[in-house]
Amino acid sequence: MNEFDLIRQYFTRPTPRAVVGIGDDAALLSLSPGHQLAVSADMLVAGRHFFADADPERLGHKALAVNLSDLAAMGAKPSWFTLSLALPSVDADWLAAFSRGMFALADAHGIELVGGDTTKGPLTIAIQIAGEVETGARMLRSQAQLGDDIWVSGPLGAAAAAVMYRTGRVNLAAEVAARCDLRLDLPQPRVALGRAIRPLVHAAMDISDGLAGDLRHICQRSQCGARIEVDAVPAAPELAALPAELALEAKLAGGDDYELLFTAPTSARPQLAAIGQDLGLALSRIGQITAGAGVQFVGAAGETLDLGLGGFDHFRAP
């Protein structure tokens, strides 16, 4: 099987929303009037973001999910993506499963693969995603305002618990570990949530590197501080099986949850609660934007906790 057969067999599907899809030098895409383009890119590397023997169907899902999550955090409607794929060899079973996982998620969000590249090399998946958002929409990291509530979707920490289990830091019952694996391997990008909250919120981002580190980015870019009530941060039920300090680490600093973190004026509370109801998603108020700098964690009695938490840095020594 050569490069062109491979693309035809596994990665060429109808692209009715594109003017020109796969197969030419570039795809041609038409933007809806009154919209601007939202563009993001993420790269997953074997041995770094996933094990080389990871289930390819789940990997196909996750590679696209992390990109969809970036558009969700902008309140954008995803439309198209490109895939650049380096493969050590052509493995038909692997490709069939990978593309099945990827396209299942693409279909669920109504988006189209419109181009990309395949080459021989260490297993690496680079996806670039493009979507549309109404011109003037600004759900940016820099827009948090003093007094804003800080919200998160979903319970946090199950993906981190899966990593702790796989790396031998914790022991979990098989059934609990399997549930955590699902959260790590098959994150559900909060696209509908991002669309729904867009008119109401100030700042937003997705939680990929952990709440503590990601919230720090909002504080830096909005030139503000944040005060988080630790007990208000929703923990995944699976964390009950962890020692207390690891459960805290998982929910506050664990990456890979791909929930949304956002700030909104207190006046938006009723509408945001209704959106959570409508979408069947838990939305939790976990603190406030403050005049200070950095993220302050407080306990049940209002005492400041020194947790020493940071986000994930790809170039930090392991």
Add this chain to the structure above:
Amino acid sequence: MNEFDLIRQYFTRPTPRAVVGIGDDAALLSLSPGHQLAVSADMLVAGRHFFADADPERLGHKALAVNLSDLAAMGAKPSWFTLSLALPSVDADWLAAFSRGMFALADAHGIELVGGDTTKGPLTIAIQIAGEVETGARMLRSQAQLGDDIWVSGPLGAAAAAVMYRTGRVNLAAEVAARCDLRLDLPQPRVALGRAIRPLVHAAMDISDGLAGDLRHICQRSQCGARIEVDAVPAAPELAALPAELALEAKLAGGDDYELLFTAPTSARPQLAAIGQDLGLALSRIGQITAGAGVQFVGAAGETLDLGLGGFDHFRAP
């Protein structure tokens, strides 16, 4: 240096043409009225597309150049790009040179880096490029028409000669080898040419895998044949130093030239000649689109030559 410092130091520059550039979950971009988006992606892998010790400044140029070339082949005006970069380690000298080479070419074309990803991993460069083209423009591989002239820009084969030299297939004087290296390492994407010929041509593509193989794509997608007069295909002057059969292979099947290959009605000859003059680019008529299938090469006496040439396939055994 962590991931965020690295991005700030080497890859964050002003992006006046973007609504939101680097630093948020996604970039926000506004398209000009009456235009559609052209999107392409290319991935370069160390050990496959370049040697791991390749000059990083030239590598930064080339990684962007191959993407610009795809937009040139669509007649699009490049606007923005994203960069996903896997690095084995943080090497400040390498990053400074790589970003210098990349941004020098970006500046020459007035385009902006608006996002991407950096991670630890085997050296891999994945760029996605986006540009604008007038709505309705269709300079596609599928648009060749019976009787069209087939044109190429520039002399061909110098990049292939550099590869032949580096892999020990030919011996070249140092000065000749250095000139070939420049063509291989610093291809000049024909963006201005693509813009200028857009109203005149039918099919177009860039020559990345070799004239013979790339022309076959046009024939397949346009359901036509092509007849190429071998002597009319312009050879780089450096090929004079090669044995005749290798010179022929270099100009007809050598990849990495990134010149444009296009078809146009005979009525466009005077205008295309004038465009070549204006841009200071050699444009050559090398054959015709025929009613057959596949690419036929003919010699000076009109005899069919059996050259057994194919394009490059990344998954073919080396």
